[in-house]
Amino acid sequence: MIIASNFKMNHTRRSTKAFLKKLKEVKTNHTIRVFPPATSLFEFDIVGAQNGYPAVNGSFTGEIGLEQIQEFNIDKILIGHSERRNILGEKQEFIAKKFEFYKNENFEITYCIGEPLEIRQKGIDEVIKYLKNELVGIDMNYDKLIIAYEPVWAIGTGVSATIKEIEETHNKLREFIQAPLLYGGSVKLDNISEICEIENVDGVLIGTASWQVENFVRMINQVKG
Numbered sequence: 001m002i003i004a005s006n007f008k009m010n011h012t013r014r015s016t017k018a019f020l021k022k023l024k025e026v027k028t029n030h031t032i033r034v035f036p037p038a039t040s041l042f043e044f045d046i047v048g049a050q051n052g053y054p055a056v057n058g059s060f061t062g063e064i065g066l067e068q069i070q071e072f073n074i075d076k077i078l079i080g081h082s083e084r085r086n087i088l089g090e091k092q093e094f095i096a097k098k099f100e101f102y103k104n105e106n107f108e109i110t111y112c113i114g115e116p117l118e119i120r121q122k123g124i125d126e127v128i129k130y131l132k133n134e135l136v137g138i139d140m141n142y143d144k145l146i147i148a149y150e151p152v153w154a155i156g157t158g159v160s161a162t163i164k165e166i167e168e169t170h171n172k173l174r175e176f177i178q179a180p181l182l183y184g185g186s187v188k189l190d191n192i193s194e195i196c197e198i199e200n201v202d203g204v205l206i207g208t209a210s211w212q213v214e215n216f217v218r219m220i221n222q223v224k225g
């Protein structure tokens, strides 16, 4: 299983260091990923960047590019998170540009997709149609691709999608996606085991419940395998 933590805009450099130190002591067969903020990047093989501009460097105020990410020998990145799409206004064309750039740099790319509530309410066919639009321009055969399905209405709300909804969506996604499929959206200690046992769920991307290292470690230990 792949178990990933997205810090979003949480943790400082100091607290990230302490978090990673604790995590280093954990013995697990699972693949762990941690995405701290840009100011808290460290050279550690489980660490990835939450964002990256599709350029080595340049006049892109407030952004970080390949040069800054590679200073930490980081070769993993999160692209397409719904908060970047919806709050920061990233469009599919730009997201696909980022994907292409970091793919060409041989990064492991955790690529996020997820529908808003009004689409979920229209049923599974509309959900899949929406998710396919968020995959336009993305090379689905890239061998370092990981897809994270994160319904927007379940992110940070404390209310995860139901087991049935996750199962149905992942089964449909599996029809055209060979890459590992993570589920994200209010994964926590009391639902992680059940979610990870669903067919076609290859792991989880966790926000809120992962920010306390003790809780994250408990979650890792709870997943079978």
Ligand code: PEP
Pocket (backbone or CB within 6 Å): 006, 150, 154, 155, 156, 157, 158, 184, 185, 186, 187, 205, 206, 207, 208, 209
């Ligand atoms: C996320 O934003 O990637 C996420 C899954 O958040 P949360 O676990 O807080 O819903």
